[in-house]
Amino acid sequence: MSAPVEVRRHDDADLLVGDVASALLDRLEAAQARGEVPQIGLTGGTIADALHRELARRAADSSVDWSRVVFWWGDERFVEAASPDRNARQAREALLDHVGVDPAHVHEVPASDQVATAEEAAEAYSRALREHGAGFFEVLMLGIGPDGHCASLFPGHPAVHATDAIAVAVHDSPKPPPDRVTLTFEAMERCRAVWFIASGDGKADAVARALADEGSVEETPARGVSGEETVWWLDEDAASSL
Numbered sequence: 001m002s003a004p005v006e007v008r009r010h011d012d013a014d015l016l017v018g019d020v021a022s023a024l025l026d027r028l029e030a031a032q033a034r035g036e037v038p039q040i041g042l043t044g045g046t047i048a049d050a051l052h053r054e055l056a057r058r059a060a061d062s063s064v065d066w067s068r069v070v071f072w073w074g075d076e077r078f079v080e081a082a083s084p085d086r087n088a089r090q091a092r093e094a095l096l097d098h099v100g101v102d103p104a105h106v107h108e109v110p111a112s113d114q115v116a117t118a119e120e121a122a123e124a125y126s127r128a129l130r131e132h133g134a135g136f137f138e139v140l141m142l143g144i145g146p147d148g149h150c151a152s153l154f155p156g157h158p159a160v161h162a163t164d165a166i167a168v169a170v171h172d173s174p175k176p177p178p179d180r181v182t183l184t185f186e187a188m189e190r191c192r193a194v195w196f197i198a199s200g201d202g203k204a205d206a207v208a209r210a211l212a213d214e215g216s217v218e219e220t221p222a223r224g225v226s227g228e229e230t231v232w233w234l235d236e237d238a239a240s241s242l
């Protein structure tokens, strides 16, 4: 681990989402004040959706210029572009469609009706990251599954061991849909901040395993990610086994 991991606990999911939204807006404002065009990595899942909606709700009151934010995803479900399962579509509906983003700054993983295989999608996404994503993500947000997965790095799956790659294809995902594309650990580590966001007692064991002194990345992939700064944003239920 590059730096100590910080755990921030919140009484409930609403407070958690509100606090992450404030911290993200502050961080984006600060980066833009330094003249940067910050790049962020979004995730999929329930708590991410709540966060995206909260960010959209606060857009009018914040001084973040969303047209000067670059969007990527930590993982994507390899389904058709219009599928409601797509992480990008969910993020567009909850956030991007409401805050005036620059379309050239939104880097989606290609969908299954755009390229033939998840491998091809992973290659195209890796290329895009190499070309436009130079430097660090300001913040990469990640959820965690009850099995300890993060992005689409699932316990026991080959993607957990991928090296010399930015993004790889995943098949037979235990969380539907089965075909996905995920950033690798190597790529995720190139971030100024990695923020895990977890809510609910269904996540408590996985969170405890991820933060335990000992354990394997193979069993709990979320153990394998850290940025220059790593923060676990938790509600009390998700933190209840710590």
Ligand SMILES: O=C(O)[C@H](O)[C@@H](O)[C@H](O)[C@H](O)COP(=O)(O)O
Pocket: 043, 044, 045, 046, 047, 048, 075, 076, 077, 087, 142, 143, 144, 145, 149, 150, 151, 152, 175
């Ligand atoms: O594509 C996805 O599903 C994800 O990116 C995945 O890694 C997600 O973030 C976690 O599974 C948590 O999701 P929930 O918040 O829905 O439990």
